[in-house]
Amino acid sequence: MRIAILGGDGYCGWATALYLSNKGHSIAIIDNFSRRLWDFELGVQTLTPIRPLPERLAVWQQLTGKSIETFVGDVTDYEFLASVIGSFRPEVVVHFAEQRSAPYSMIDQKHAVFTQVNNVVGNLNLLFAIRELSPDCHIVKLGTMGEYGTPNIDIEEGYITIEHNGRRDTLPYPMQPGSFYHLSKVHDSHNIRFACRIWGLRATDLNQGVVYGTLTDEVQMDEALINRFDYDEVFGTVLNRFCAQAAFGAPLTVYGKGGQTRGFLDIRDTVRCIELVCLNPADRGEFRVYNQFTEQFSVLDLARLVQMVARDKDLNVQINHVPDPRVEAEAHYYNAKHSKLTDLGLQPHLLSDSLVNSLIDIAIRYRDRIDPALFHPQVNWRVARNQRRAGVSTIAREILVGEELQGD
C-alpha cells in the first residue's frame, strides 16, 4: 500500500515508517522536525543519539534496498499538505504529526494556544486535503487514552449506548481530558467524526495508551536507525523515565500516591496496530475508534517493577513520591476496553521483566547523556505561567540531585 506517515521522524512515527517499509509498503515521511526543535527549546535531548533523517534513510536504503520518500514541511500549511497528498497519492495517511506532550501544553498561554492550534489546524487541513484530493484514502489518526479521563464507569471504544428516560442511543463516549494537549485530541476526534459524516471519509481514531520501549526489529538493524528515548519530565513517558532514573541511580519520581492507572503498550505493538488498521480500513463514512493499549498499570506498579528488576542488577533504586504537578485523581476506578485491535489479530507484547531489564541496559549504555535535572517535574498544572526554560534545568541540576538522593 501507499502509506504517508505524518510525523514520521518522531518516536512512534519513525518506528512505524521502518516497520511498514520493511513489510513492503511504499512509505513517505512528512515532517517539519518540530520535535527536534522542542528539544532545543527545552534544553533536553533524547537519551539515545538519533541521527538526522536523511542519514537514517540512507542507511535504511543501504541495509534493505528500500527507499522512503521525504516531504519536509508543516501540516498546518494547507498548500504544502495538499501538494503532498496530490503528488504521493496515499491509500492511507497515518497522522502522528501533533504536539504530543501534556506538560508542554501546560507551560503557559503560548504553549497551550500553540498546541491546540497546531494540532487542530493540522488535522483540519488533513480532512480538507483528503476530501478535495483523495476522498477514498483512509485516515489513521493517533488519539490518546487520555481523552477519556478517569470516569467512574467502564471506558468503551469511542462510543457508548445510553438508556435514558425510556429511550436509547449510541453516542460518542463523553470525554474528560486532563491537559490542553489531551483536549486538542478531543477536538480532533470531534472534527474527524463530523468530516466522516458529511463527506463520507473513512477514518480510524487510535486512542493510544502510554508507549514504552525503544527497540523494534527494524531500528535494531543499525545504530544509525536508533529511535528516540525520552526520559525528561516534559516528553518522557513514565516507564522510560523510570528506567533512566534507575540507570542513573536517582530515585523514581512517582507523582503523588501513584495510584493513577493508565493503559500502556510496547512500541512493537504500536507499529503492529498501525499495520493491522491499514490492512483493515474503515468503510466510507465510518469513524472507528479503537483503544490502542495492551495492559493497565498504575504508576506505582511500574515504579515497583523497575525497582525490582533494578535490584536484580545490583542497582539500589528508591521510589520518591513527589507532589503531583498535575490535577488528576491519584486513586480511581479504571477499566478500559481494548478488544478491537486484538480482534483484528494483535498479539500483545506484554510488559516483562526482561523488557524492563533491556530498557535499563539501554539507559546504562547512554548514561553519560542523562541530565538528572530533567527528571523533576517543572510544569505545574495549577499555575498559568510556568517558568520552565532551558536555563532552569542547568541551575536546578545540583539542587535537585541533592534533594532526590535523600530518598523518601
Add this chain to the structure above:
Amino acid sequence: MRIAILGGDGYCGWATALYLSNKGHSIAIIDNFSRRLWDFELGVQTLTPIRPLPERLAVWQQLTGKSIETFVGDVTDYEFLASVIGSFRPEVVVHFAEQRSAPYSMIDQKHAVFTQVNNVVGNLNLLFAIRELSPDCHIVKLGTMGEYGTPNIDIEEGYITIEHNGRRDTLPYPMQPGSFYHLSKVHDSHNIRFACRIWGLRATDLNQGVVYGTLTDEVQMDEALINRFDYDEVFGTVLNRFCAQAAFGAPLTVYGKGGQTRGFLDIRDTVRCIELVCLNPADRGEFRVYNQFTEQFSVLDLARLVQMVARDKDLNVQINHVPDPRVEAEAHYYNAKHSKLTDLGLQPHLLSDSLVNSLIDIAIRYRDRIDPALFHPQVNWRVARNQRRAGVSTIAREILVGEELQGD
C-alpha cells in the same frame, strides 16, 4: 456590577450591553468589528441600518446619561485582552466574541480553520487572562444548542448520569455538532470545563437556541440604537429570514422537509438570561451549563406561522422546500431540557403572532435594503470548497428571483 461584554457590537452583544447598562451596571464593550467586516466580505448587510459604535454609544449617553467604555481590539491577541481585563477589572465577562455562523464556517478550508482558531484561541486567551489577572471573575460563555446535535434521547443541560455495567457516573453530555462552527463551541466547552477544574475558575456555558427578533426596550429608544437584523443565508437566523422573505414577497426557503427541530428564543429573553446568570454566579471551580431557549419548533412550523401571519396582512407567501444544503436529519426526535434559567427567574416571551407581525413590519419598513439573492443557500456542507463570494450574489440575483417565484 462591572461587566465586560466581549463582542458587544454584535447582534446579541449590543442588546445585552444596553440592557445591562440600563439596569445600572458598569459596562465595557470589547470588539474588533469583525462582524461588520464579514458583511463586506460576503456582500451582505443587515436589514436594519446600524450605526458605527461610537455614534451608538454617544446617543445612548445622551438619552440615558450612562456611558459604556469601549476597548477596540481582538480577543485572539492575548496582550490586548489581558490589558483590558487588567484595567477594567470586570466581575463578569460575557463572551459573545466568536464567529457564530455555521454556513460561514463551511465555506471552505480557510473559513473552517479561521472559525476554529478564532473561537478556540479567543476563548483560551480569556481563560488564561482570568486565571492570571482576575481569578474570581465569573465567565459567562455563549455556547449553542447545536453542540448537542439531535440525539435519540432527551437532551439534558450539559451533563448526563449514565448507568453502565453496574456502575454510575455523571459525565459531560455527548456532543454531536453539525458544522465546523458548532464544533468550535464544543471545543470551547471542553476547554472551559478543564480550566474550571484545574484553576478553580467559575464559568457558565449558555447553550443558546436560535435567537429571533431585533427589538428590546433599549434599542427602541432611538433609531440610532437599532440592532442588527440579519436575513441572509450565512448569518441570518431562520425566523428573521422568513420574515424578510415574507416582506419581500419571496417564498420562504425551507431546507429539505423542514422537520429539523431546534430550540428558539426571543432576543429579549437572551438579555434577561444573561442578567440572571450575572446576578447568580457559578461557584469557584464550577462549570455550569444552561440550555438557553424557551420553546422548540420545527423549521416548517415557523414557516407556516409566518405564512399565516403574512396572510392576515394580505401578503401571499409561499413555502419552498429547497434541497437541504446541510447534512442533518430532516425529521428526528428532539426533547431538550431548559428549566435551569426558568428556575433562576426567567419569564419567557413566547413566540406570538404579534411578534412575527412586528418582525414582518420591520422588514417591510426596510424592504429597499433587501437583496433577494441572499435568501438562497449558497454554502453546501457536502463540498469542501464553496464558491460563495460577494460577486456571486449579484449574478445570482436575477436567476434566483425568477426561480423562487415559481413556488413549490
